[in-house]
Amino acid sequence: MGKANGTLHNRTSKVVLVHHEDKTVISIMSDYQGDLAQFAMVVPVPVVLQRGQIHIGDAAVIRHLEDYSAPRLVEYDDPNPCQMYYPRAMTGPAAGALTAQNAAKATDSARALGVKIEAQYTVGEYDIVILSALQSDGLQTWLTENGYRIPPGAGAALAPYIRDGMKFFVARVNLKEQAKTGLDYLRPIQFAFESPKFMLPIRLGMVNAAGPQDLVIYLLTENGRVETTDYRTIEMPTGTDVPQFVRDDFAKTYQAIFDRQVKLNQMRGVFTEYVWNMNWCDPCAAPPLSHDELRELGVFWLDNRNSPISGGPQPMYRRQMFIAAPAGVILTRLHVRYSAATFPEDLSFQETGDSNNFQVRYVLHRPWEGSPQLCPAAASYFRELDGRRATEARNLADLTGWELADISRRMGISSVTPPSPWWQNLWH
């Protein structure tokens, strides 16, 4: 998907992609904060969309999806060594998101430019046109003449889509309609279509970007995890013990962990942050989405199914080992940082047969607050605790690339040294 120029640059965009048997429903969530009159969105689509194929979504549902699948911290209390523990889940960061678009007003003088207005609708607060074009220059001129502010390099990025027979979904804000909503943000645009292409166009998004951009994609499928077929899909590191102070600023810590993974993989991969059957979660950062919420996002295959999340009972929200029921809906959360250099092509996906769950979680251990004198086991507990803290410090340094000395200082422990080089004691 692509967004036209604006004063703010896109940092993280959010897209929900529901895919089942060649049918796709896409929801695009914009956290656009600027002048609404300047907002514009250009998305290549494989077919001309009818009015009924376009819908305005509910931002709260996407936020719910985001909270549900967010990387998280799990905290365990150390048990009394002289004598069990329970986990507590905490919600991680909602990956910060900003998008920037703009545009202007409409008139059409299309024919001469080889641009055809296939359809025109006002849906919710958006004025939408579906365009087909013969050549990119014409399309770019048309967009510019009609007040959509398109960055200079857009023509070259639009051309391959035109050749490929794609249509363009172009949206901007209808200020009157927007005022009626009484909301101070833009609601997500959704559209549904049928096509064998299971992909997400990202090339337009690179046109106006000053640097790499972040995109979080939520994919809802019936049977298995989704991965990219034209780039590597890499699991984020998970399950590591980290120091307690991480709790104070997990959002920043996770950002550092993600930055480091991107760097280690030369910005050539797509990262898996979450894969889970929507029937349950363990632990849950937020309750799973209800049947109605899933429908709102476009999950259309639950209706005729005798699944626990279809119809009557709502999904389970408690610790639960397994529910032997038809899978129903699998959520895959992918996070990608892309630039034109390392991502020359759009993202293509496949639904795999993999039904294993995956989540990004880091573990905190809250030390037992007793006295070493209480029993012999307590004394050895405190000796082991020092070693464990040093390990936690090194883990965090590995994950984030932060300096060990800084981490030790924040932990309030004596400086942890990096493991000594293998040759240090060789001749001494």
Added chain:
Amino acid sequence: MTPGAARSTSYRRKLWPLQVPGDPRLAQLVVLGTILALGAGLYDFALDPRQILLTFASALIVQAATDRLAGREHINYKSALITALGIALLLRADTLWAHPLAAAAAIASKSLFRARGKHLFNPSCFGVIFALVALPGVWASPGQWGDGPLLAGWIAVAGTIIVSRASCSDTSVGFVLCYGGATLARVLWLGQRLAVLIHRMASGSLLLFAFFMISDPRTSPDDWRGRLAHCATVAALAFVLGSHFYVTNSLVWALFIAAPAVAVWDAIFPAPRFQWEAKGESDDLGIETYPDGGAGDDPAWRARLAPPGARVLRILRGQGERHAAQPHVEGGACPS
């Protein structure tokens, strides 16, 4: 194998002692094994060590069983190992039993699907397609290698060495050229950046396919014209399936669909059958002949008597090490 072939092999070894290792499949085993280790270690494939073990066990057991049933003297364990490696590299599953089943189907396909005295399908290719179609919880990840140029270069170099030792590299090179040509044409037609071409052609999966699967001399046409027709067919099919029908794993599908046509190419362009050098491991059903087995008649064999420099030249010219089992039939040696 006929006594003639056996005689010529031992004669060869005596005269050209530097011909070690005699069987390019050993090198292929080492390279594929390294790639698997690299993938599982560095690229973190979704692969359970138990799945790898079961794949190998199953392939070897079924190979031993089919060789015994056919009354062959030796068990073709090298072929089974290569097939097992291919399946472990390509196939992913969330169960333990999918891999051994796929490996068993792959090895069994060599006895079940035959035409003109040789097996139709590349065993790994058959095993993977069988699993994708028939087993639940199974997938293949074409993006698992990414497009790192270093890795791509390494696979291409190792692959080239092996295909030029194993047979003519014409199938691999022909395939890469045809597929690359079609991709380039599409990139130009769509007005995409050339980076798209590089991204596609540097894909680890594409290069592994080109140098370790389609290059299998046992399931390629015998004559070089047949091989070129075969690799062009596979490239065209893979391109159309991938770019037009958005089929995932289009390369493996294309090879599977085009495999039966190999019998047609062999009928149109007859030539002597390829033989690996090791003795008694043939899984062909007694079709090979070596009419009067005189080593001196074999042009490829004569080339080996030439000084090493000449051999290097042959490899550089893409003529490889292929030699005819039937020296009298036109086209058995590599095209020059």
